[in-house]
Amino acid sequence: MSPWYKIIRLSKDKFQAEGFLVIFSKQSDQCDEKKLITLKKVFADDNLYQLIISGQEDTGGLRSLLSLPQMVLTSYHLGVTDNKACAASEALSLFGLKCMVSSFKIFKLEEEFNPLIFGNPLVENIRLISALDFKKWMGQCDHTFIANKKINPQVTVFNLDLSENELIKLSAEKCLALNPNELRAICQYFNKNEVREYRKSQGLPIHPTDVEIEIIAQTWSEHCKHKIFNAEIDYREDKIFQHKKFGDIKINGLFKTYIKKTTEEIIAKRKIPWAISLFTDNAGVVQYEEDVLACLKVETHNSPSALDPYGGALTGILGVNRDILGVGLGARPVANFDVFCLTPPHFPQIFEEGEMLVGVCHPQKIIEGVHKGVEDGGNKSGIPTVNGSYFFDADYLAKPLIFVGTLGFMPTVLSEGRRPAEKNIFPGDLIVMAGGKVGRDGIHGATFSSQELDTSLKTELSTVVQIGDPLTQKRLTDFILRARDLNLFRAITDNGAGGLSSSVGEMAQMSGGANLRIDFCPLKTDGLKPYEVVISESQERMTLAIDPLKFEELQKLAKLCAVEISCLGEFTDTQYFSVFYQDEQLASLPLAFLHQPPELKLKAVFKNQNFRSLFRKQIKKEIVKFENGFISLALKTLLNDPNIASKEEWVRRYDHEVGAKTVIKPYASEFNSPNGAGGIKSKEVVYLLGHGLAPKWSLLDPYLMAIRSVDEAIRNIVAAGADPEMISILDNFCTPDPVSSPKNSQGEWQLARLVRANIGLQEVATAYGTPLISGKDSMKNDFSGKNLAGELVKHSVLPTLLVTALGKTQEEFMNKGSFINQDDLVVMIGPGISKNTFVLSSLEENMQTPRNFESFEDLYQIDLKENMNCFKAIYELHKLEVFSSLSDVNEDGALVNLFELLMGSKVGAKLTIDKNKQDLFKLFFASSLATFIGTIGAKKLNIVQDICLSFQIPFLLLGQIQKSYQLDVESSKIAEKINLSELENIYRKAFTPGDK
Amino acid sequence: MNATVLILAGDGINCEEATENAFRLQGLQCKTVLINQLISRPQILDEVQCLALPGGFSFGDELGSGQILALKIKATLKDELKNFAQKKKPIIGICNGMQALAKLGLLPFPFEGDNNLSMGGNVQGHFINKWCKIEYHKNHCHWIKWADSKYLDLIEQYPYLPIRHGEGRYLFKNQNILEKVEDQNLVVMRYSENQNGSQNKIAAITDPEGLILGMMPHPEAAMELSLLPMKKAFGPGPGHLFFNSIAHFLKQ
Structure with missing residues (x-):
């Protein structure tokens, strides 16, 4: 057996203990004494910690630990990203020691044992241990590591010879989120004679392989293709509805009608020259000054944050950073902002404890987790968090809404005169993946988030949850921007939802096809099946298209930046997206079929709204009496509301000025008052970021919500000094499921609410002349399952529209406090x-x-x-x-x-x-x-x-x-x-x- | 020929660009290189006159801030760095760079043992981004000694710099070391009010030769008054002091 050690660092000033299990691989031929010296070099700091090393003489640390009657031990489940362990392993390798490391933490037990206080069981192993058992445990090498990291080449065929009901059931079981219409389209395609002929000639089975069905499911997921925003909708208003009537409307796609067309009309009418690239790339691109292109993107990470708030928010922020890194030929992320819509922290005071939902984190844990996630995501990758807000409402119990946004800058011209907004791929270009390795984490993220949250699906839960790795991402950023400036790649995109299936599948459209070869895909876990490799959403990865002549230079740069890159096949012009493993073809789907999901046809009916939803129980409120003393009473009440009270203590844990460009900070003035907008200085202008949110208005009329949200976002930055004639806005919709089905009787009404929000958005954007440069939607923000009292419940979030505004001002007259x-x-x-x-x-x-x-x-x-x-x-x-x-x-x-x-x-x-x-x-x-x-x-x-x-x-x-x-x-x-x-x-x- | 400053980047360092800008504003040439580039060609150190370790989160601060960065430098560039310091070339470490200088044993007494100073976690237990009032001690440190009087006036008028760290608490090995640091007048800056539990409110120290400066506040983020949150003013900011002073020193 290989030698191993358990090492604990016990803080000297307060009880804080972290530990590492280090197992040396056989190649480490140093003697034990030498290893111990290295271990001390790496882990010791006598001023700060007492170091405990298993099998070594105790200098007092172990004794003080053993004096505790009980301790709580937490460590990550196998396959979960363990950044501390990776760092320790890298540190040991500096001294020639090859080893596998896992980290753990030890906590004091102060009250009754509740694992949820110490961590998240979805990602961590949390256990209570007595002093006696702890002593034993210190003498055991109990952690298994993934020794082999090989693909399990098993491919199964997805049998389509089933009844429709059976197919629907199978789609749900496999977390494919395909609707009956889509299943029918798939059957139709695979039943075509010419398709059968083609498949025969390629040595593929008649029915789709699991690789193929999964690629289709990811590509067609609501998350990736925004089917609802592209659906044909019949909108009408219920007779009971009395106010602001629009009558019957036939809508040929919400996106086309209310977002794209509106924007095109605004740009044409106002002759706007500064809208550079909209709707086609990872982010909207505008130009407010001569030498700089500004790129803006806002994402949501709701489902992952409901399950693991820290990992969800962290991967959310790192993910939207990669969107910016992958826009055009790569932009530098320069500012983050975040908006959280959460259940109020004083949750049990408003609800009964029994109303808490099984499997969803406690509101307090969610706030702490998402806050820490954004802190680590921004601070550790050197991007300032310049703006944001917390919005509390009881209806976010179903799912927290975690909006994360990033502003990026890119030069207007790159080396060799290349325009940074242009991407081209030629047949024969290499598919290169850069950054993290592929694991089982993040499988089915795209399809999972395209469904309501059902916490009874235990197996899926553990794979969709992920923890980000800011260090790998920072290195990746260093690498990409250098490679861009050296002109080493032709096109780039990030690996987000759907993993390689989406990134390569989308890029394939630029050359006309792709052969994805997964043989050399770096893995972080063993036994991944080919379909898992193809759809895994493991973090911190970008996909590049490379001229084969430049691959060697790219490899050299990657090594300097400590970034792993691998060649995963080549782009083609066959019009097919194919996947190979050891030269065997596992999938081959025509791009035309893959990127044309059947269109949805939906109905929307607007009716009078319930003013208060189920959860909005009447809270006892004092009655307003307009008399002396009321103003003081009202102010005291308002300032005590968590929606209004100061967030300074939270926000100061975010680095808001790394990069030295934040001229309007979240808190400024001599005595620290909050600013509504954030301001980032560039060469000639100050970029202003603000946001608007008015979800409560969706209870009355989402049309009003949209108008008020846009107005707020704009007046936010106008207050900071923005030129109102040079403002771009982004829309992020988060709604309850707007598709009517036997499970969702409210679908038509929810869709009507979405339609009205879009009409409002169109009206206000047109009136203010502000183009909508980018947006995103998340449509299944519902919970279906049990509450703690054991009742089956279904909850939905408030339909929420976040509007982000990007404007510009001059330093001389901006309002910074x-x-x-x-x-x-x-x-x-x-x-x-x-x-x-x-x-x-x-x-x-x-x-x-x-x-x-x-x-x-x-x-x-x-x-x-x-x-x-x-x-x-x-x-x-x-x-x-x-x-x-x-x-x-x-x-x-x-x-x-x-x-x-x-x-x-x-x-x-x-x-x-x-x-x-x-x-x-x-x-x-x-x-x-x-x-x-x-x-x-x-x-x-x-x-x-x-x-x-x-x-x-x-x-x-x-x-x-x-x-x-x-x-x-x-x-x-x-x-x-x-x-x-x-x-x-x-x-x-x-x-x-x-x-x- | 103008002096050249070597600025380290990579492995999670993230203030290299702002730091480079700060040196350039003083007319100095800059060479920003990845740590791995420097390791593959350590001679770069012979070609430059000054070294800067910028702020950031090297290696995610996973085993303690600056820890793995210091280990990496020790494992690969120990002799070259020693040589650099012995040639009396100035070094600055800002925030994460300061933390690495402490772990490298370059502060407060270079090459006199690694463990004289540690940077402990803030007493608050978390990261803090805040502008602080600073008291300067105009001692022998070459990073402030040679500054133009206009920059000295500037720090009188605007004695503020931002801190952005989770582990910025100066903690010396024992009382003797702390006393030695005070006796030899090595403290360059203190917080007017203690921000993180730092011993003697220390925010920055130098070595007995005054060539190495390690500071937790970020001068490179205070190069313009428009970046100061507490005042509405324009023009050069208090951060210039250090870069201006060392530019004069390097020209001597």
């Missing part, structure tokens, strides 16, 4: 001064407000033209540098937004307002569109009024700044003095993370 002077004036600008709604404001979520003063019709009183004028007015004012602070007014209300500005400069304000009580409260706490609150120098008042007048925009002088940190409000009926220190205390303490 609150810099208020003591004699400044407080002003409000925009239609919201009179047009605003209490409905769905944050105050209404927290307190009961009288509804009688707002009709349903009021909610549709939106003048998009006026809004756009307001954006233009604000931009003019920015250029005149009138603002010492400015924020857009969001659903939290103008007063909360003002509070944040005052906090940044630690000053107070005295507001004197001549309005009746009801209007006063609406002014302070209602939500509105295209409206801003801020401070200006006293001398600038005239000019601000003049500009507002010339743009015909409402303006209101609210009062003036005062030195004392206090907010005074005076009107004819109300007089309040509110201590801002007290408010700040609430705001900063309401939602803080634990120190973990």
Whole structure:
């Protein structure tokens, strides 16, 4: 047996213990003493740890561990990415020691044993161990490693001679997510005579091999082909529905009609020259300055994050980084942003414990996990996290929505005059995979996420869950960008959903075919079947098309960058995508068939909405009484809401300025107030990133949600100084299943909601003249299964549209924080001064407000033209540098937004307002569109009024700044003095993370 | 001929570009190379006059920050690096680079044992990105000694730099070493308020010769006032000090 050691590092200052099992391979011929010296070199730091090495004399560490009556041991399951172990193995190899390493952790047991506190059983082995057993365990080499890493060449034939019902059942069992129509199309294809002839000539069975059926399933998955967004839809409105009617509509694809066509019309009408590449590549590409192309992409990683929040968010962020790395000929990721839609952290207070869903992580674990995932994903690969938000709503219990986005930069011209947005592949070019190895992790990710979350599918769960490896990804980034600049590849794309089947299958369209040869595919596990190799979504991989003459140079570069690359066949012009193993053909599918899934035909019926879904139980809320003391009470209540309370403690764990380009940071000003938008400086301009989210409005009408989301994203960056005539937006839809089926009786209604959101998106994008440059959709955000009480339940998320806005401004007049002077004036600008709604404001979520003063019709009183004028007015004012602070007014209300500005400069304000009580409260706490609150120098008042007048925009002088940190409000009926220190205390303490 | 600075990259280092930019702003030539490139051709060290270990997450900080990077350098470039330092060529380590310098035993007393200084985890137990008020000690360190007076004025007016680390707590082997560091005036920067539990609020130290500077804050991210979150101002930022000073030193 090979020599092995268990090594534990026990922190000296607090109880923290991590360990490693190191097994030396036979080739390591050093004597044991030499090995021990190396082990100490690698693992010891006497200032920080006590080192325990199995079989060696104890220097006190082991004794102190054994003094614990019980410990909890956690280690990763076989095949799960273990970054610590990989690093340790690499470190030992520096000294000529070849070994296999696994890592483990030891925890103190402070209360009753609950494995979920210590880790995630899906990825980790978590067990309780007594001191006695621990001593024994230290003497055992108990971890098995994957010694052989070979393909199991077994290929089975997928028998199509079954009844339709049997096929449907089989599709579900194998996690193929193929619908009856698609199964029929597959049968039809394989039954064709010419196909049978062809297959015979190729030595393939008549029926598809498992490799083929899996390639089809991945390629046709909702995740990859967005069938719902391309479906033909019959939309109609139920007679009961009274408001904002669009009548019957026949829609030839939501994407084509509302996204692509809208954008093309906007570009044509406005003669926009800066939209460079839209809809065809991994990300949208725009040009806001002479030498730089900006690429933007936002993804969701909902299903993986529900099961393993840390791994889900980490692989999400690394995945969207690779989208940017794979756009055109490769862009450098320069900024990340993330938006989490989650169940409130104080979950058990709103629900009964029994309502928790079996197999879905606890909300607290989800927040901690996704937060840590984004932290590691960004920090460890050197990409700043510049913007984001947390949005809490009970309906995200079904699935957390984890939006992750990345901005990338690419030069306008590459070496040898190549245009970076162009990709070409020629027959004979090599298929080269770069980066990570292929394992069983991530199999069926694309099809899994194209279905509702069913946590009873244990075997699938463990394979779809993955942990990312930021180090491999960073090395891959170093490699790709260098290879790009040396002109070493012709085309590139990332390996995301569907793995090689998708990346090679898609690239094959550029040359007209591909022969994928999996013989030399690097593996990290043993016994993978060919179909698993082809569809595995193992992380940190890119696929390249290489001129064979450049392969050697590419290999040299890869070695310097410590990146593994392998040649996996060649691109062809046969019009077929074929897969080979040891020269045997395992799959051969024509590209025309593979990339033309049968179109869906769907029905959509809109009806009056349930204002509150199942989970939105009436929470006891205080009733609003418009009287003295109310403003203070309302502010205290609002600032204590986790949706509003400070996230600074969380966000400061993200590196938000690596790269030294973040000029607008998440928190700025002398006393740290939050910024709505993030700003990244490039050569000549500052890129602004903002986002809008109004999912609660989908309860009323998703049409309104879309308008409000776009407005928020845009006013976010306009507040920061954006030129409203140079804004690009991205749409990310996350909806409940909109396809009607016996299992989904709500499908037609859900689809109608999606249609209305698209109509809203079209209207607002057209009115604001902002092209939709990229987008993504995730359509199965439902849960079906048991809750802890044992009841079968089905839950769906709020239909959610995240809008991301990318704009530009100039450093000289950008708004990077609150810099208020003591004699400044407080002003409000925009239609919201009179047009605003209490409905769905944050105050209404927290307190009961009288509804009688707002009709349903009021909610549709939106003048998009006026809004756009307001954006233009604000931009003019920015250029005149009138603002010492400015924020857009969001659903939290103008007063909360003002509070944040005052906090940044630690000053107070005295507001004197001549309005009746009801209007006063609406002014302070209602939500509105295209409206801003801020401070200006006293001398600038005239000019601000003049500009507002010339743009015909409402303006209101609210009062003036005062030195004392206090907010005074005076009107004819109300007089309040509110201590801002007290408010700040609430705001900063309401939602803080634990120190973990 | 202008002096050339060698800037290390690869294996998870991620501040090489910003660091290169900081040196270039002082008119210095820069050569950014992957660690593996340097290992395959260590003579590069003879061709340059200054070495920078930028910030980042080398090897994912998996066995402790800077640990594997230091091991890799020790295993492959030990003699060359020693030679470099003995030729009195200046070295700077920023953040992860500082952590590696400590693990390499280059700070505080070069080649006098590896374990005099460790960078412990922040007392808060996690990563922090924050701008801190800094107190400078104008000692013999060549990375601040030769700076133009305008940059000295700048750090008076804007005594801020950002920290971005999870393990930035200076922890010396024992009280003796700490006292020796203080007695020899090796502390270059302290936090005005302790940010991470660092002994004596230390943020940066140099060696007795003043050639090696190891600092946890990121000067390369403070090269322009527009990057300072707490002020609305434009022009060169407080980060210039170090790069300007060493540029003068290298021209001597």
